[in-house]
Amino acid sequence: MATNAQGLNSLATIIKRLEAATSRLEDIALAQNSAGGVRQALDAPSSHAPSAARGSAHPSAHVPPAPPVEDSQSVKAYDQMIITGKLEPFLKIAGDIGGPVNEQSEIVGNLFRSLRDLIKCASVSVKPSDAAFMSMLGPLQSEITAVNDVKDKYGKERDLANHFSALTEGVPAVGWVTVSPKPAPFVGDMRDSATFYANRVLKDFREKDQKHTEWARGFLALLDELKKYVTEHHTTGLAWNPKGGDATQFANASAPAAGAAAPPPPPAAATSVTSAPDPSAVFAQINQGADVTKGLRKVNKEEMTHKNPALRASGTVPTASSPGVYSKKALQTRQTRSFTD
Incomplete structure (x- = not known):
């Protein structure tokens, strides 16, 4: 009887150990499955991730710049x-x-x-x-x-x-x-x-x-x-x-960068309205250069106030032989630019 009791106790002990081992193995297997799922979840791309981030692993092909416009x-x-x-x-x-x-x-x-x-x-x-x-x-x-x-x-x-x-x-x-x-x-x-x-x-x-x-x-x-x-x-x-x-x-884009900003244009006269200047006349005016003074009339001695005391005292200017009426101030200005024979 004692022998049978000892055998039953030994069998019960073995069964408990097997159950414990089986339970341990199940725990390990469950843990591995959970870890694998988490790893897969981490490795899988998120549906909410920006498209640029998902595409970063596969960069898009280089887009060449647009060819320059051919000259006409x-x-x-x-x-x-x-x-x-x-x-x-x-x-x-x-x-x-x-x-x-x-x-x-x-x-x-x-x-x-x-x-x-x-x-x-x-x-x-x-x-x-x-x-x-x-x-x-x-x-x-x-x-x-x-x-x-x-x-x-x-x-x-x-x-x-x-x-x-x-x-x-x-x-x-x-x-x-x-x-x-x-x-x-x-x-x-x-x-x-x-x-x-x-x-x-x-x-x-x-x-x-x-x-x-x-x-x-x-x-x-x-x-x-x-x-x-x-x-x-x-x-x-x-x-x-x-x-x-x-x-x-196009003209502004082609122009070289200026070193300093140009001063603002003078205010336009509020009392007069004029049409745009004729572009072709601009070049004729520019081309005068120093010759712009060629149109000035020679001032005679009798018209010069510093040569004619009576004229200076009266403050009047005799009528010029050439067309046009000039003020005293304008005449004095022209004197400084007159030419001698």
């Missing part, structure tokens, strides 16, 4: 006929001459490059209003003024006076952009004005220095080619693009 036929022709064909050879000869001639010629180069910018703008833009177009002529006006300034600066260089005058008379040809419906003849007129002085250069330097004669012929050839170009590509005026964008925005 008129711009290509300008580069070929004007810049490469005539301007660059002309500037090379000017560089060989050097000095003031080269200085003024380089400004002419800048002028024709500014003209290219305007033609480029027109090829991709709708024609703007007259007022907006006037504001776009600023670079051309500035360069023409600079050409005149060189002439005034070196006015005492008598041997080069005809060089300066040839360029001064010829560069307003770029004003064809303001002329319609026949701009080419305008270029021809400016070419004729320059020819008078260019011929003097040819005459004076024919036996002295062939570089100067080549320079004079080169400038006339540049104007001839400009007239040909305008005839072929801008027959009735500067060609705009009816399907293009805003011309002023």
Whole structure:
């Protein structure tokens, strides 16, 4: 009996140990399943995650930048006929001459490059209003003024006076952009004005220095080619693009950054309303340069208050022989700018 009791106790102990081991194994298995589920949940992409985060593991293909807009036929022709064909050879000869001639010629180069910018703008833009177009002529006006300034600066260089005058008379040809419906003849007129002085250069330097004669012929050839170009590509005026964008925005985007903001324009007169100025007249006014004083009438001695005590005492001015009535203040101003015979 004792033996049977001991055997039953041993069997019961083994069964308990097996149950404990089985329970332990079940706990381990359950824990592993839970851990696996959590790991899968962590590894799985969230349905609420941003699309950019999900796509970060697979970056999108590189998108190449948009190709630059191809130049229009008129711009290509300008580069070929004007810049490469005539301007660059002309500037090379000017560089060989050097000095003031080269200085003024380089400004002419800048002028024709500014003209290219305007033609480029027109090829991709709708024609703007007259007022907006006037504001776009600023670079051309500035360069023409600079050409005149060189002439005034070196006015005492008598041997080069005809060089300066040839360029001064010829560069307003770029004003064809303001002329319609026949701009080419305008270029021809400016070419004729320059020819008078260019011929003097040819005459004076024919036996002295062939570089100067080549320079004079080169400038006339540049104007001839400009007239040909305008005839072929801008027959009735500067060609705009009816399907293009805003011309002023293109011009502003193309312009170099300015070092400082320009001062605000003076306030307009409130009592008068005037129409927009004629663009073609702007170039004629700019081209006067120092010659603007040529229209002044010589003041006679009897009209000068410091020469005529009686006139100074009366405070009156005798009637001038030429048309026009001037105040005393205006007359005194003109005295300081009068010329002697």
